Amino acid sequence: MKKELKLKVNGQPYELYIKPKTLLVQVLRDHVGLTGTKRGCNDSSCGACTIMLNGMAVKSCSILALQANGCEVVTVEGLAKGNKLSPLQRAFLDHGSYQCGFCTPGMLMSSTALLAENPKPTKEEIKEGIDGNICRCTGYNSIIRAVTAVVKGEYKEAK
Amino acid sequence: MTSKFSVIGQRVHNIDGTEKVTGSAKYTFDVVLPNMLYGKILRSPHPHAKILKIDTRQAKKLIGVKAVVTGKDTLGRKQGIWRRFPELCDEEILCRAKTRYIGDPVAAVAAIDEDTAEEALDLIEVEYEPLPAVFDPLEAIKEDAPQVHDGVELNININRHIEWGDVDEAFRKCDHIREDQFKCSSQAHVCMETHDAVASFGHNGKLTVWTSTQSSYYIQRLYADMLDMRESDIRVMNRHTGGGFGSKFELDSAQFCAAILSQKLCQPVKIVLTREEEFTATKRRTPMYYFLKLGAKKDGTLLAKEARVITEGGAYTAMGATALYLTGFFSSFPYKFPNYRYDGYRVYTNTEPSSAMRGFGAPQSTFCGESQLDMMAEDLGIDPIELRRKNGMTPDYEVPGQAFIQSCGLHQCLDKIEETIEKRGKLPPNHGIGVASYGFMSGGIFNWFNTPYAFSAAVVRINIDGKADVFTGACDIGQGSNTTLAMICAEELGIKLEDVRVFSGDTGICPPDLGAWGSRQTLMSGNAVKRAAAECKSQIMEFAAAKMGVNIVYDLDIKDGWIHIVNRPERGVSYYDIVKGAIRGKDGVAIMGRGHYTPHRKGMISPAYSFGVQAAEVAVDVETGRYKLVNVTTAHESGTVINPVGIEGQLEGAIMMAGGYGYCEDQPMDEGKILNPSIADYKLIRSLDMPETEILEIDTYEPEGPFGAKEAGEGLTNPTAGAIGNAVYKAVGVRINDLPITPEKVFKALKEKEKKKKAK
Ligand code: FES
Numbered sequence: 001m002k003k004e005l006k007l008k009v010n011g012q013p014y015e016l017y018i019k020p021k022t023l024l025v026q027v028l029r030d031h032v033g034l035t036g037t038k039r040g041c042n043d044s045s046c047g048a049c050t051i052m053l054n055g056m057a058v059k060s061c062s063i064l065a066l067q068a069n070g071c072e073v074v075t076v077e078g079l080a081k082g083n084k085l086s087p088l089q090r091a092f093l094d095h096g097s098y099q100c101g102f103c104t105p106g107m108l109m110s111s112t113a114l115l116a117e118n119p120k121p122t123k124e125e126i127k128e129g130i131d132g133n134i135c136r137c138t139g140y141n142s143i144i145r146a147v148t149a150v151v152k153g154e155y156k157e158a159k
Numbered sequence: 160m161t162s163k164f165s166v167i168g169q170r171v172h173n174i175d176g177t178e179k180v181t182g183s184a185k186y187t188f189d190v191v192l193p194n195m196l197y198g199k200i201l202r203s204p205h206p207h208a209k210i211l212k213i214d215t216r217q218a219k220k221l222i223g224v225k226a227v228v229t230g231k232d233t234l235g236r237k238q239g240i241w242r243r244f245p246e247l248c249d250e251e252i253l254c255r256a257k258t259r260y261i262g263d264p265v266a267a268v269a270a271i272d273e274d275t276a277e278e279a280l281d282l283i284e285v286e287y288e289p290l291p292a293v294f295d296p297l298e299a300i301k302e303d304a305p306q307v308h309d310g311v312e313l314n315i316n317i318n319r320h321i322e323w324g325d326v327d328e329a330f331r332k333c334d335h336i337r338e339d340q341f342k343c344s345s346q347a348h349v350c351m352e353t354h355d356a357v358a359s360f361g362h363n364g365k366l367t368v369w370t371s372t373q374s375s376y377y378i379q380r381l382y383a384d385m386l387d388m389r390e391s392d393i394r395v396m397n398r399h400t401g402g403g404f405g406s407k408f409e410l411d412s413a414q415f416c417a418a419i420l421s422q423k424l425c426q427p428v429k430i431v432l433t434r435e436e437e438f439t440a441t442k443r444r445t446p447m448y449y450f451l452k453l454g455a456k457k458d459g460t461l462l463a464k465e466a467r468v469i470t471e472g473g474a475y476t477a478m479g480a481t482a483l484y485l486t487g488f489f490s491s492f493p494y495k496f497p498n499y500r501y502d503g504y505r506v507y508t509n510t511e512p513s514s515a516m517r518g519f520g521a522p523q524s525t526f527c528g529e530s531q532l533d534m535m536a537e538d539l540g541i542d543p544i545e546l547r548r549k550n551g552m553t554p555d556y557e558v559p560g561q562a563f564i565q566s567c568g569l570h571q572c573l574d575k576i577e578e579t580i581e582k583r584g585k586l587p588p589n590h591g592i593g594v595a596s597y598g599f600m601s602g603g604i605f606n607w608f609n610t611p612y613a614f615s616a617a618v619v620r621i622n623i624d625g626k627a628d629v630f631t632g633a634c635d636i637g638q639g640s641n642t643t644l645a646m647i648c649a650e651e652l653g654i655k656l657e658d659v660r661v662f663s664g665d666t667g668i669c670p671p672d673l674g675a676w677g678s679r680q681t682l683m684s685g686n687a688v689k690r691a692a693a694e695c696k697s698q699i700m701e702f703a704a705a706k707m708g709v710n711i712v713y714d715l716d717i718k719d720g721w722i723h724i725v726n727r728p729e730r731g732v733s734y735y736d737i738v739k740g741a742i743r744g745k746d747g748v749a750i751m752g753r754g755h756y757t758p759h760r761k762g763m764i765s766p767a768y769s770f771g772v773q774a775a776e777v778a779v780d781v782e783t784g785r786y787k788l789v790n791v792t793t794a795h796e797s798g799t800v801i802n803p804v805g806i807e808g809q810l811e812g813a814i815m816m817a818g819g820y821g822y823c824e825d826q827p828m829d830e831g832k833i834l835n836p837s838i839a840d841y842k843l844i845r846s847l848d849m850p851e852t853e854i855l856e857i858d859t860y861e862p863e864g865p866f867g868a869k870e871a872g873e874g875l876t877n878p879t880a881g882a883i884g885n886a887v888y889k890a891v892g893v894r895i896n897d898l899p900i901t902p903e904k905v906f907k908a909l910k911e912k913e914k915k916k917k918a919k
């Protein structure tokens with residue numbers, strides 16, 4: 001029996017009919033068609049599926065889509081404003097904070113949520129902020145450098 | 160210092176960077192085609208069993224199921240990368256008569272969605288007759304051990320012997336000899352994108368495949384063998400690929416089953432392995448038993464080394480045969496042993512097959528060798544760095560009968576590391592710094608795959624606007640080869656990086672290339688691209704020279720889009736204008752260049768080698784044995800640095816992976832069953848465990864490489880486990896010879912040490 005799901009994704013309202021046990025990650029990828037959000041495990045241990053739910057970083061494989069009913073979701077596709085990349089996206093580019101890029105959407109969402117909550121995190125807090133995200137390629141330090149550069153104000157929000 | 164290069168050595172964004180930070184990069188995982196079905200694979204729950212009967216009738220009846228296939232639907236052929244040796248092509252992928260490990264595929268389903276396919280798996284009835292199984296290679300080589308493959312004596316899949324000098328005689332001349340045993344554990348690749356494929360057979364009998372792979376060409380060729388097709392009827396495309404690390408260049412179950420299912424239906428079939436399948440039913444790093452004998456003179460001259468190795472092969476040959484060979488060769492590295500002997504045996508067991516993983520046998524040999532070297536240094540009362548300096552390889556050295564080393568910066572690396580250690584001064588209590596040296600190849604020379612093509616080939620096309628398109632079979636799996644190759648092309652042509660587009664890893668449009676393994680793409684694919692670009696350049700220069708009417712004694716070159724006389728750079732013409740004129744003048748035919756590279760007369764292993772030295776600092780808690788990786792500093796030389804951001808990324812990433820190998824990663828098994836098949840249970844280094852990393856780039860120039868460059872991908876994975884082991888010893892005086900060096904092992908060893916002390 002399908003159920004109705006209403007949610008906003010990157011500011012756009014959606015009304016969908018889904019099987020109740022559908023995970024949020026599936027809805028975003030398969031129903032809404034935003035494949036930027038990745039899936040690396042499906043048991044909330046890798047962080048590749050991290051999105052922002054009402055401003056908080058959440059692993060979208062760890063909740064049913066219906067639990068997000070009425071909520072606002074931001075995915076990696078929602079970070080840039082039009083053709084202007086967000087400060088973190090630009091910092092990731094400059095610092096080579098991605099290689100294969102499969103963890104990158106999740107890393108960006110975890111760090112975006114971290115800075116939204118705590119604009120001046122210490123290095124240790126940055127590490128904690130992305131500790132739920134596995135990256136098998138970069139060794140994390142370039143990601144930490146990118147976030148640090150944003151914290152230091154080296155990247156301004158694009159007008 | 161002004162660089163003689165315009166593009167090479169610059170800190171650039173990867174050419175696919177914006178796609179990756181915006182989520183628009185498309186991976187195979189994201190491919191959706193009209194009319195596409197989803198596949199799932201049924202796998203053996205037994206480590207070793209005869210398949211008596213498979214009943215798929217109930218599964219086929221389930222609404223939404225479109226096809227169920229078993230080994231009977233295949234040609235019954237066996238795949239293997241060592242195609243020159245048919246007996247080493249031993250993997251059916253869909254088993255017909257027998258399964259050999261927990262996870263061996265026995266059937267596959269295609270259905271309208273993944274849930275339905277999953278449900279159908281439960282409805283397939285397989286009758287097995289479990290057979291006695293064997294899990295440890297030391298058991299498997301016994302006379303009465305169960306046979307994993309019929310007719311294979313003592314389950315020995317393959318053996319390798321390497322020898323030079325007179326080893327026995329040399330040992331007689333040694334003042335001191337050590338014999339030590341080591342055990343190297345398994346390790347999972349843990350690519351963030353699991354193995355996946357979308358296979359689509361058309362009614363015209365042609366196959367198109369999107370897949371996450373390190374070698375589109377290998378996959379195409381292996382499909383051709385397994386499906387009895389002509390290779391040009393198969394198009395394999397690697398899209399953005401979410402990591403490889405050695406796990407993605409053999410035909411895998413997702414690729415093969417998707418194709419078999421699609422062949423039946425002429426509909427696209429997508430299979431994405433689950434994370435659990437990724438852990439239990441792909442391939443993994445080869446576990447090894449290592450026996451090392453090392454002999455030295457009092458003054459520290461290493462006279463002889465002998466290595467005997469038994470590896471846990473698992474159920475199939477895979478790339479494990481190459482790992483067996485390379486661990487033997489690299490066990491002599493990076494030292495000048497006048498006498499050396501290696502005997503390695505790869506043994507079949509009823510476990511997940513072991514194969515290639517970043518470093519390809521060298522992380523194992525380096526852990527054991529560098530641990531033993533520190534023990535030898537202590538025995539002889541010589542400083543470990545001094546011992547390495549005394550015996551380390553130097554430029555223009557020949558490994559007797561095996562290899563020619565041209566560039567080698569090992570000694571500069573040793574100096575640099577010694578300097579940084581000294582600078583750090585006295586360490587806090589229970590801290591220790593351990594050192595390990597390493598070297599690695601820039602692509603393999605061997606051709607067990609039996610390709611008739613050049614190892615690397617490239618085509619460069621210059622368009623009317625002066626932009627260049629590179630076509631290469633190289634595969635960018637995240638290591639950034641597309642960016643490196645674009646930089647090489649731009650440098651050769653004297654144009655901007657933005658002026659280059661790269662089309663890669665698509666067998667439909669790119670010339671064959673063996674792909675991303677053995678650290679071969681910068682040197683081999685790079686040389687091919689450089690030559691292709693040079694061929695374009697010479698065509699452009701013909702037109703430029705005609706236009707400029709210069710005296711023939713003058714040299715022309717291109718820099719920053721300006722074609723000029725080398726000695727009079729102000730006299731020139733715009734590259735872009737000349738290209739326009741040249742293409743018109745050629746009756747509208749685009750300017751094309753072809754390049755290829757196959758090593759000849761470069762020894763048996765590789766045309767070039769990278770070197771380095773790493774120092775790891777640990778802080779041990781003596782109460783619990785827990786320790787922290789504080790800092791890892793690496794002096795590394797990889798010839799000319801093409802893409803500095805890329806090298807830093809390779810280095811830091813390698814420390815995460817190799818540090819994990821030394822520190823925590825393992826795949827414990829019970830009767831062939833992997834006990835930790837999830838990211839939650841498989842412990843790997845997360846951001847909080849990641850040490851500080853420092854890179855000291857040493858300048859060298861490799862004559863064989865494009866613009867002097869060589870590898871920077873895998874070699875970096877070799878030293879860390881050994882450096883950690885040596886650091887723990889320095890910190891608290893306990894030596895762990897079996898990987899990973901877990902806090903439990905350190906704790907136990909500390910207790911033991913205390914007991915011994917008390918007993919005195
Ligand atoms: S897919 Fe959600 S945490 Fe891994």
Ligand code: FES
Binds near residue numbers: 097101137
């Ligand atoms: S960039 Fe590959 S997993 Fe992070």
